[in-house]
Structure formats: structure tokens, C-alpha cells
Amino acid sequence: MYETKYHKASSVSEAVSLMGAADDGKLLSGGQTLLPTMKAHLAAPSDLVDVSGIAEMNGISVNDDIVTIGAATTHAEVAGNAALQKACAGVADLAANIGDPAVRHLGTIGGSIANNDPAADYPAALLALGATIKTNAREITADDFFVGLFETALNDDEVIVSISFEAPAKACYAKFPNPASRYALAGVFAALTTAGARVAVAGAGDDGVYRHADMEAALDGNWSADAILGVSVGADGMLSDMHGDAAYRANLVKVMAGRAVAGC
Amino acid sequence: MSEGIGARVLRKEDKRFLIGKGRYTDDIIEQNQAYAAFVRSPHAHAIVKSIDASAAEAMDGVVAVLNGAGLTGDGIGNIICGWGVTSKDGSPMNMGAWSALATDKVRYVGDAVAIVIADSIDQARLAAEAVEVDYEALPVVVQSDAALEDGAPQIHENAPNNLIFDWEIGEEDATDTALAGAAYTTEMDIVNNRLSPNAMEPRAAIATFNEADDHYTLYTTSQNPHVARLVLSAFYNVAPEHKLRVIAPDVGGGFGSKIYIYPEEIACLWASMKTNRSVKWTSDRTEAFLTDAHGRDHITHAKIGFDKDHKIVGLKVDTKANLGAYMSLFSSATPTYLYATLLSGQYNIANIHCNVKAVYTNTVPVDAYRGAGRPEASYVMERMMETAAREMGVSPTELRRKNFVQEFPHQTPVIMAYDSGDFAANQDQAMKAADYADFEARRTEAASRGKLRGIGFSNYIEACGIAPSAAVGSLGAGVGLWESAEVRVNPVGTIEVLTGSHSHGQGHETTFAQIVAERFGLPTENIQIVHGDTDKVQFGMGTYGSRSGAVGMSAIVKAMDKVEAKVKKIGAHVLEASEDDIIIEDGAVKVKGTDKQMLWHEVGLAAYTAHNIPEGMEPGLKETSFYDPSNFTFPAGCYICEVEVDPETGTTEIVQFVASDDFGTIINPMIVEGQVHGGIAQGIGQALLEGVVYDDSGQLLSASYMDYTMPRADDLPSYSVHHQSTECPGNPLGMKGCGEAGAIGSPPAVINAITDAIGNNDLSMPATPAKVWAAIQAASAKQAAE
Numbered sequence A: 001m002y003e004t005k006y007h008k009a010s011s012v013s014e015a016v017s018l019m020g021a022a023d024d025g026k027l028l029s030g031g032q033t034l035l036p037t038m039k040a041h042l043a044a045p046s047d048l049v050d051v052s053g054i055a056e057m058n059g060i061s062v063n064d065d066i067v068t069i070g071a072a073t074t075h076a077e078v079a080g081n082a083a084l085q086k087a088c089a090g091v092a093d094l095a096a097n098i099g100d101p102a103v104r105h106l107g108t109i110g111g112s113i114a115n116n117d118p119a120a121d122y123p124a125a126l127l128a129l130g131a132t133i134k135t136n137a138r139e140i141t142a143d144d145f146f147v148g149l150f151e152t153a154l155n156d157d158e159v160i161v162s163i164s165f166e167a168p169a170k171a172c173y174a175k176f177p178n179p180a181s182r183y184a185l186a187g188v189f190a191a192l193t194t195a196g197a198r199v200a201v202a203g204a205g206d207d208g209v210y211r212h213a214d215m216e217a218a219l220d221g222n223w224s225a226d227a228i229l230g231v232s233v234g235a236d237g238m239l240s241d242m243h244g245d246a247a248y249r250a251n252l253v254k255v256m257a258g259r260a261v262a263g264c
Numbered sequence B: 001m002s003e004g005i006g007a008r009v010l011r012k013e014d015k016r017f018l019i020g021k022g023r024y025t026d027d028i029i030e031q032n033q034a035y036a037a038f039v040r041s042p043h044a045h046a047i048v049k050s051i052d053a054s055a056a057e058a059m060d061g062v063v064a065v066l067n068g069a070g071l072t073g074d075g076i077g078n079i080i081c082g083w084g085v086t087s088k089d090g091s092p093m094n095m096g097a098w099s100a101l102a103t104d105k106v107r108y109v110g111d112a113v114a115i116v117i118a119d120s121i122d123q124a125r126l127a128a129e130a131v132e133v134d135y136e137a138l139p140v141v142v143q144s145d146a147a148l149e150d151g152a153p154q155i156h157e158n159a160p161n162n163l164i165f166d167w168e169i170g171e172e173d174a175t176d177t178a179l180a181g182a183a184y185t186t187e188m189d190i191v192n193n194r195l196s197p198n199a200m201e202p203r204a205a206i207a208t209f210n211e212a213d214d215h216y217t218l219y220t221t222s223q224n225p226h227v228a229r230l231v232l233s234a235f236y237n238v239a240p241e242h243k244l245r246v247i248a249p250d251v252g253g254g255f256g257s258k259i260y261i262y263p264e265e266i267a268c269l270w271a272s273m274k275t276n277r278s279v280k281w282t283s284d285r286t287e288a289f290l291t292d293a294h295g296r297d298h299i300t301h302a303k304i305g306f307d308k309d310h311k312i313v314g315l316k317v318d319t320k321a322n323l324g325a326y327m328s329l330f331s332s333a334t335p336t337y338l339y340a341t342l343l344s345g346q347y348n349i350a351n352i353h354c355n356v357k358a359v360y361t362n363t364v365p366v367d368a369y370r371g372a373g374r375p376e377a378s379y380v381m382e383r384m385m386e387t388a389a390r391e392m393g394v395s396p397t398e399l400r401r402k403n404f405v406q407e408f409p410h411q412t413p414v415i416m417a418y419d420s421g422d423f424a425a426n427q428d429q430a431m432k433a434a435d436y437a438d439f440e441a442r443r444t445e446a447a448s449r450g451k452l453r454g455i456g457f458s459n460y461i462e463a464c465g466i467a468p469s470a471a472v473g474s475l476g477a478g479v480g481l482w483e484s485a486e487v488r489v490n491p492v493g494t495i496e497v498l499t500g501s502h503s504h505g506q507g508h509e510t511t512f513a514q515i516v517a518e519r520f521g522l523p524t525e526n527i528q529i530v531h532g533d534t535d536k537v538q539f540g541m542g543t544y545g546s547r548s549g550a551v552g553m554s555a556i557v558k559a560m561d562k563v564e565a566k567v568k569k570i571g572a573h574v575l576e577a578s579e580d581d582i583i584i585e586d587g588a589v590k591v592k593g594t595d596k597q598m599l600w601h602e603v604g605l606a607a608y609t610a611h612n613i614p615e616g617m618e619p620g621l622k623e624t625s626f627y628d629p630s631n632f633t634f635p636a637g638c639y640i641c642e643v644e645v646d647p648e649t650g651t652t653e654i655v656q657f658v659a660s661d662d663f664g665t666i667i668n669p670m671i672v673e674g675q676v677h678g679g680i681a682q683g684i685g686q687a688l689l690e691g692v693v694y695d696d697s698g699q700l701l702s703a704s705y706m707d708y709t710m711p712r713a714d715d716l717p718s719y720s721v722h723h724q725s726t727e728c729p730g731n732p733l734g735m736k737g738c739g740e741a742g743a744i745g746s747p748p749a750v751i752n753a754i755t756d757a758i759g760n761n762d763l764s765m766p767a768t769p770a771k772v773w774a775a776i777q778a779a780s781a782k783q784a785a786e
Helices: A012-021 A034-039 A075-080 A082-087 A089-096 A109-115 A122-129 A213-219 A225-229 A246-263 B014-018 B068-073 B121-130 B172-180 B225-234 B263-275 B285-291 B374-392 B396-403 B423-433 B436-448 B469-474 B508-520 B548-575 B600-609 B669-689 B741-758 B769-785
Strands: A005-008 A025-028 A047-050 A060-063 A066-070 A132-135 A139-141 A146-148 A160-166 A170-177 A184-193 A196-202 B033-040 B046-052 B062-067 B112-118 B132-137 B163-170 B184-192 B204-210 B215-220 B244-247 B278-282 B298-306 B312-324 B352-360 B452-461 B483-489 B495-499 B527-530 B582-585 B588-591 B597-599 B622-627 B636-646 B651-662 B719-723
Touching: A012 A025, A012 A047, A025 A034, A060 A082, A066 A082, A075 A089, A075 A109, A082 A089, A089 A122, A089 A170, A089 A184, A109 A122, A109 A160, A122 A146, A122 A160, A122 A170, A122 A184, A122 A196, A170 A246, A184 A213, A184 A246, A196 A213, A196 A246, A213 A225, A225 A246, A246 B769, B033 B121, B033 B263, B033 B285, B046 B112, B062 B068, B062 B121, B062 B263, B068 B263, B112 B121, B112 B263, B163 B172, B172 B298, B172 B312, B172 B352, B184 B374, B204 B263, B215 B225, B215 B263, B225 B244, B225 B263, B263 B278, B298 B374, B312 B374, B374 B396, B374 B452, B374 B741, B396 B423, B396 B452, B423 B436, B423 B452, B423 B636, B423 B651, B423 B719, B436 B452, B436 B636, B452 B741, B483 B548, B483 B600, B495 B508, B495 B548, B508 B527, B508 B548, B548 B582, B548 B588, B548 B597, B548 B600, B548 B622, B588 B600, B597 B600, B636 B741, B651 B669, B651 B741, B651 B769, B669 B719, B669 B741, B741 B769
Parallel strands: A005 A047, A025 A047, B033 B278, B215 B244, B312 B352, B495 B527, B651 B719
Antiparallel strands: A060 A066, A066 A160, A132 A139, A132 A160, A170 A184, A184 A196, B033 B112, B046 B132, B062 B112, B163 B352, B184 B298, B204 B215, B204 B278, B298 B312, B452 B636, B483 B495, B483 B622, B582 B588, B588 B597, B636 B651
């Protein structure tokens, strides 16, 4: 690891000002992606601003069907939260299957969506749930937030504070893991929300997480795995790598979508 | 005796590992220690035009930056392959030069061009990045078949078309004639996928030059420290043997990858002399993927013929073996004498011919990896047998049984003379344990759940107990493959056994102690096994090829024979009895049929006080043996794998895995079962999960666990492990060896099971979900077309 300066922020505003003062600062939360990248000499931030201890960025609340998750809340906390299990078990179950126990006790929801790894799980959930991402500066809808591979609508130095969404009538995530990394080779989050059926796909698309309009249309008014059978999923626009070509990923998207719907 | 042969004694070595007191190379700290980092080529093939270390040398903490010109200038020799293989036209193999630090050219990504020595590891790594190397990139080839084509990039000047040797075994004309007259033939293209060994402990070295004595000490992660010292002295000119001590302390797994002497050890020794500092290097995981010798990587075409009664009449095999960019220590033997000599499998085959072309490519060197040639042979043979049975419409178990060798000794047409075995007994035991009779009902039940269930067999044989020295010498080996042992009985009766075998996970401290306990009736806690230090053990050939039981323990037995003879003489003298009446049991030396006895420690004391020993006898009680085996040993067995495939995703679940092995005498069943479990895990890893992938430019895509699928616990089933043993006639304990069997026997069983399940035989390893799904699609498309 190259030399870097570590700062522990105690508030969102302190984090923002520390980032503003840094040459090339990076926010550090669980560090499950950033630290290995730095160890491999693939990233060399001048400063690390640790937001994991900021009170307003931690914890889960469910009020009047609105779920709010602090950005620095770990996957393990999300997985184990009783109120969330009741309001939206699909998200809690998704968190329970990220990485391994060590990752889940350090990695955070804010870190995951800020990185927007195309094979990460949370972006699909937030997109399907129509979640709102609250930062120090504004609120961004999930549809606007996820821009492309490792790309989000966040500005430099912008800090995610929390994520909120309305508890859906139904929601479930089905993931087919990459055999090596266990990230999603294809993961589908299907949700029945007040805005209708929403389906988001992780791991498969060559431009990152995306919503599947045809599946949403098929599921509106017919929430069943059978509805998915009639949807055609093509290989165009799918990622292709040593773990699975585009045709295989297209197949997985359809199979996982069916399993997600059947699972709720 | 509860701790003797056959007892499930808990591993004596585990205490120190479980309490975190293991002593691995990286745990060792020398005074005045500096750290090494290597400057490695990012190119798979390039000319090194210049190296500018001026910026690096000026950095904080940097002691020195040394390169290949300096190394060769100081007379450090090139790295050698220790086994000469001759091409069928009589020409010697074309071995290209391999300098520990590249001078003119780099030939794979990770090839070292310079070593940076600094006060801290971070300083060394930062300085290594600051070394500026001017490369001129050259065209690259990574696959063996492409490397042999005309116009392929030329990797070593003295190996035209990258061909190292073109070797054959067996009678080609007779085999062709037999195949031409066959009633049935089966032909297949078979790829044995390239693997990365991934020992839990990465390679490491710490070298110390002592200026006062002109003496070097090297701690290193080696499976054979004496061989390392021999090669470092005789070929690399680091120091003469009496001025070089090599210690392999606790070593965390080897699987073959730690047999070889790598550039890093050589460079650290030389750098220690140049800088007058202890120089330590510990590989990180990325370096391990890039630079540890890989395994397998064969491309094979094979044809087998049967007569009208389904008896095998001939087998013809053509293999291209990728040896990577340089010839590693045993790289030539692995795809020849450790591979083609096992192509007779468990079967009576009159005619076998095998041709092997060994090929340079722009990839890391390939050498022996758990099984070493024998997994490749059993994969060819057992895929062929299963496929032939399907094509002829006969039972795969009956086809094998009909062709089993049943009389021993059995001379195959490919050198090996099998000494013992009962292949039908292993098959019977495995089929019963797997409840094969009920399989079709299970298949039907699985289908009702939408799953494709299949079953596959593998009847492997391997040659272990490596090896009779004269035999391997005649085949080109540069060393003898005997083993040494020294049994020291102390004056108080406790025993130290010094062995040339090396334990890096095998449990020698337990099993070796058990055979001493058995012989003298002592508790294992009174017995210490000493290994891994050239200053303590006089010489040894180390541990690989499942040789430590059959060869290493046999040497201990021979040394114990001599101890016993002397003890009996002392006992007879002191107890005033005839030597013929002396027996040793329960820790005492007794006169048969009387109550006269000396306790074991009294014998030890008598030998060392020498107050009352037979006239003319030398004092002391220490004996040495060098044991050279008379033949290889031939562990064999039958493995059955049962799988369920999810046709929607191509995911394979192994629902049953049965092993029935013939290892001869078993010293500690618990440790043997552990070896079988680990071997099968690696075999299933090869079959389902693991595969090294280089892209066309020679970049290693599978360079981390994000892309190289190491088996995890939840990828693996519970194993049903059984033994059905015949005693090995070739060594005093009747042992055959167990370390590699699991890795040798399991891959064909897994692939045979999946191809049975999906109804498409065209499937390569690793059978990832993506590949299995594609094979299912291809099968349905074919069915639809028909």
C-alpha cells in the first residue's frame, strides 16, 4: 500500500470538509473493495476519510412503511435486522448472502452502491425498490443514481448519508454466483411496489445494473414465475468473460428472474 | 500396541499449528535482515533493452538493486531440468537457458529481471516499481498446439518451433495394426486443464551469507532441502555443499510446487553475499499465481480398439504437453515417464503407443503437481473406457472388469510391471458402497424434481514409491531416488529418527513415530522425527510422488533392523542368554520363556555407558540406512461419482462420492483418510472449478481468487472412503502410498458422471456451470435436429 493519510470523521459535515481539504481523498467505510485495491497498488488516495463511525450514517429504521438504512450500516446489520426482515425480507436476505462473514461485518450498503460494481447485489435491490439515495447535498432516485459500470451520479466529495424506500408488497432477490468470486454472475431483484412491478438485473449487463422493462410489463397484473417464461432475454448487451458468455448470462437472467418471483 | 501400525493416533504436529506456534520460513527473523522484492516482466515475451535502477537506488532504505548481468557475471549458473528425455530420433532435449534473473529476454509475465534489497518490505516494493526496464515486446504464444505451428513466436533459439522433445514409448506399428483389426474403436480429443497449485503457505526464502566462514544458510519452503542444496551447489555455483545449509522448517503445503528450486532462492542467496545482509523474500498471492510452477496442461488425441468380445486390443495416444517458458526441475519426466507409463491403466493391453511433444510457450513453467502425469494418464484412460462403453452399448463397469489385469506380476507394454492388486475387489466394494444397483431409481426420482442425475466411474492406477534408482537412472533421471534414515536411541531410551523425507502436511511426525513404536513397544511420545535440515540429516531425496511411506519409512525399517540386531546382542550379553532367545516387546528386551528382562532405557544406558557390552562392540546405539526400492508401488482403486445437474443453470452438485482404494498396509487410517479427502478435493477442483487462463497476449487472467476458483467446503460433498488392500510385495511394510490417489482418480469419475447426466460427452474441465449449460443446449439442439 502506498502512503496515505487516515482521518476519522465524526459527522457528515466533517467528512465533507476533510474531503474538500484532501488532494485526492477517498471515503472509507467498510473498505472491502477500496483496501484490497490499495494493497494491490491499484489505488493511491492521498487521504482516507473514515465515515464508518458517523452516528447519522448508521442504523436501520422502519416508520410508516418507509425503510431507512444508514449508508455506513454493515451487511450483517441489514441481514440481521428484525424490522427490516418484516418490512422487506428480500433486502435482508440479499445482505445475508454477500461475500463471507468477514465481508458482511465490515462492508456497508453505502460503500457498495457508491462503488457500483456491476456484479454487486445492492444496486439491483435499490433500483427495483425505487429507493432514494440521500447525500449531504441532495436526494437522488435510484433510477438516476446508477449511471454505468462503477459510475454513479455522485459528485466528487459527495457523501451518501442514507438510503430509503417504501416497503414493497413483495420483493425477492435470486443470485447466481460467480464460482470464484461469488459476486453475481447474474442477480435479479424483483419487487412489487406501489408503482407496479419493478425488476432490476445485476452482474449481467455490460453497462452495469439495469431495469428489465419487458419483465416488468409481464409481471404487472400477473405476478408469477410463469409470466417470466414468455419474456425473451437476448444476449445483446450482456457481459461476456471467462466465467460465462453473453448467451449464458442471458439465460441466467431469465432463470433468476423466475426464481426471484417464485421466491416471494 | 495402541499407537502402532493401524492405530488412529492423533497428529503429534498439530499442537504447534493449533496454538499458532508453527515455525514457517516467514516466521524466521535473522539479525540485520533486509527484504527482497522482484522486478517482474509485465510482458509475456520481450527483449530487455535496458534496466535503469538509478531512481530506485536513490530511494529511502534501498540497499541494492541487482540484475541478471551481475548474477551471471558472478558465475551463478542457469536453472536446469534434472531429467534428460531423448527424442525418438535420438536427439537430446532442447533445453533453453534459464537465468534466475533474465538478462536479454523475458519469456512469461512474472519473469524476474532484477532484485531490489531494502530495509523494509514496503521500501523494497516501492523501489521495485521505480526500476525502469525498457522492453521491446515480441509476439506471444500460450497454447502448446499453436506454439508448434510454423511461424509461431520462437521462444528459445535452440528449440526450433518451440519443440523441446518429440518422445515416444511403445510399439507404433504393432499398435496401428491392432487398431486396424479392431472390431470397435473409440477416438477422443482430451484436454487436461492447467492448474495453479495454491499451497496455503506461499513460497518464501531467507538467505544469510556469513562472511567469516564463507558459509550460507537458506531457510526455504522446500519439499526436498537436500536436493535444493545439491542443485544450488552443483549447478548454480552458489556455494559448495559443505558451505551451504538448507533448512525447510514447517512448510504449509507443497503439492509438487515446492520440489523445484526457483529463481528467488538463488537470487536471495547471491544477494545476501553481495549485500552482506540476510535477505528475505515472501511471495504474495499474486506472485504465487504468476510464478509457482503450474500443473497439467495437456492436449491429447487418443484412440482405443476392442475385439468383438470387448477386450482391448490397442491404445494409441498423442499428447502435446505445455512446459511453459522454461524447463523446471522435473518438467520433462512429468509428461513422459510419469504419464505414458501408466496408460495401461488397470487393464490387460497388449499394444500401446504414446507420442509426447513437449512444448515451450510464454507461460510460467509447468511441472509436477499432485499426481504429476498420472492424473493425466488416468483421465485419458478412464474417459476413453467410459466413452467406449457408451458407444458399444455395454456396461462401463463390466467393460472394465472384462479387461482387468488379474495376475501379478503383470508386465505392461509401457515399462511398468504391476506387482499386486485386486481391481475387481475394489470395484465391488465401491459399487456396493454406492448402491449402484439402485441408481436408475435415483435417476428417475431426480428427474421428477427436474434434475439430471448421472453416475461416473474411474478405475485408476498410479506408480508411486518413487523410485528404484537404477531404473530411473536408465530413463534419464539426474539423481537416485532412494531414501535415508538414521535411528538414534538416546542413553535414556528415547529415540530420534532422522529422515530424508520432508513433511509439509503429511503427518510424518506421527506415522513415522508409529512404526518405531510398533517395533520397539514404546509410546510415540518417546519418539521424535527430525527432518528438513541438511545439517542434521545427512542426505535425503524429500517428499513427492507418494514416496515417503513406501521409501522413507522403509529406510527407517532398515535402520531399525540394525538397531534391533545390536539391542539383541546387548540383551543377550547382559541377560546371559542366547541371542536367538531375545525378544523385544512392550518396551523391554526379554529372554523368551523366562522372566528375565531389561527395560528399553536400560539397554540404551548399557550401550552408552559401555560398561558391560559384548567384547569388540562399539559403544552407542545409532544406525543408518539408505534404502533403494526394487520397484515402484502401484496404488489403485475405484472411484464412483454421482451428480445432479440443474439443467436451467448448468450447476453440478456432487450428491455422492465413493472411493475404494488399495494402498497396501495402512499405518494411520485417520491420516490416510485425510490424504484421500484432500486429494479428491483437488481432483474435484480440477474437474469442476479450477482452470488457469492466459489471454492471447500472455496475461494471466486467473491471477487471483476472484477468478481462479479454489474449491470451498460448500463445493464439496462428504466422501465415502473405503479400503480394500493387497500387500505390496516390494517393501518391508507392504505399503503403496496414498498422497496422490484422490487427485489422480477423481477427475474422470466426475466428468463421466456429468456427461452421463446431460447426455453429451463433449465436455471439458473445469466443467463450470456455463460449460455444462452450453453442453446441454448443444445436446438439445442436436436432438431437435435429428
